[in-house]
Amino acid sequence: MIWTTLGFFAITAFSVYFHVRRTEGASAARRAAPAFARACARCGRQVAAGAQLCGHCGVPQQIFEVVRSKEVSGEPLESTEPMRAHVRNDQCVGCSTCVDACPEIGAITLRGKLAVVDPVLCIGHGECATACPVGAIAMLAGAAANRVQVPQVSTSFETNVSGLYIVGELGGRGLIKNAINEGKVAIEHIALARAADPPPAAEHEHVVDVAIVGSGPAGLSAGLEALRSGLSYVMLEQGSLADTVRKYPRHKILFAEPLNIPLYGDLWISDSSKESLLDMWEKVVATTGLQVRTNHRVEQVTRSGWLFRIHAGGHEYLARRVVLAMGRRGSPRRLDVPGEDLEKVVYDIVEMEDFAGRHVLVIGGGDSAVESALGLANQTGTTVTLSYRGEQFARIKDRNRQKLDRAVAEGRVSLMLRSTVQEIRRDVVVLDVEGTGTILPNDDVVIRIGGDPPAAMLERLGVRLVHKEIPLEPDVATAG
């Protein structure tokens, strides 16, 4: 009996000893080797847990967040919880516009460069979501995920239309750094594909390797990478270089990010103003010799076989591949009247103060036209006329209607319903008001008649759009 008991204890002691040794060995091995979270979406090598860049190909993994997000049906998420604001951390630029717009003090605050919502204080006004300049806030009923509709792209940002790539904000991701990285990755893929193409036939020598639409951070980076890779390219921009960034409010401080610009190297834009970033980009363009055709709005892109035809600024360009880096703001709709190309005509207001003491004509019948007219009417010495071809403002918010009625009654805005602009001249505008020709003194024309969203172009090209579920930033209650 005693021998049986001793034997039992000996076997148990040995088992415990070997189990402890094995467990310790495994923990030591885990400590020695880095933990791998997932494979790099681009090169397939393992990326260490928590690492932002792939240690092998150097690509920031954040740019694949949307590509890798779960595809969903697009049906709204069911929830019985009340509506409240949710912030997308890959879109938020920490500008604090939402904090200023929120009527509930403390419901949304800035944590470093990120807006965070207090789920207890937020009661779902939605003012923050309306005010956010980058569309980073969604009003959702409880669920901590946002559903967005985005073009379906591969990890090289190629769409289902072979040879057509979508990068930057048009692909559903915000921020300058993401746009720059995506533009570079797409062109690197194109350069590899181009190397495998058969040599061009003599009649196709004028066909460029790639056409890049848009010269924002995504297009700029794509263009520089094309130049670096020796690809022939054409870069088309509807406005001026980096038009979206140019239209940020004056002296807007940028979200601090180190950036690697193709052909230029590291560029630290930590807390710099938009003016210094634009200066830097202009310097990069001048130093590298990148050719950007500004004032070339791309109206149409069609594909026949392997060839893309791009219509812009009255010209047709032919390209083997196309990178759409057009952002999401679309193209402002034009009046198409004589004089519309004069410099005094704008489609966006960057700074209301620039219009102080001037005669301004605002055109349009929606909220953006009314809000522009009201904002301008607050400037010292500005004469504001609001022209709309309709009989009444049928689709504006009640709040705007009340403010407009007050401004008209007080003589701060002169309203011209049933009026159309006939011609814009240097010092005057010619209008038809209910069949009568009217000439007004004029310094500036602000056209706010909507825009053509880039989605229409994608649809015509046959780009597949999908719904994705993007996880949102934890709330202030749960954020560390």
Ligand SMILES: Cc1cc2nc3c(=O)[nH]c(=O)nc-3n(C[C@H](O)[C@H](O)[C@H](O)COP(=O)(O)OP(=O)(O)OC[C@H]3O[C@@H](n4cnc5c(N)ncnc54)[C@H](O)[C@@H]3O)c2cc1C
């Ligand atoms: C007010 C504001 C503040 C912001 N602050 C920050 C910040 O601090 N930090 C940050 O990282 N991000 C910020 N962002 C977001 C950032 O600007 C965008 O994420 C980024 O510019 C997206 O780059 P993109 O190249 O994809 O598109 P865009 O910069 O929008 O560039 C698209 C370009 O394509 C052109 N284009 C469009 N349609 C056509 C067409 N049909 N033909 C030819 N050209 C066309 C446009 O004119 C434009 O120049 C801010 C945005 C706004 C509005």
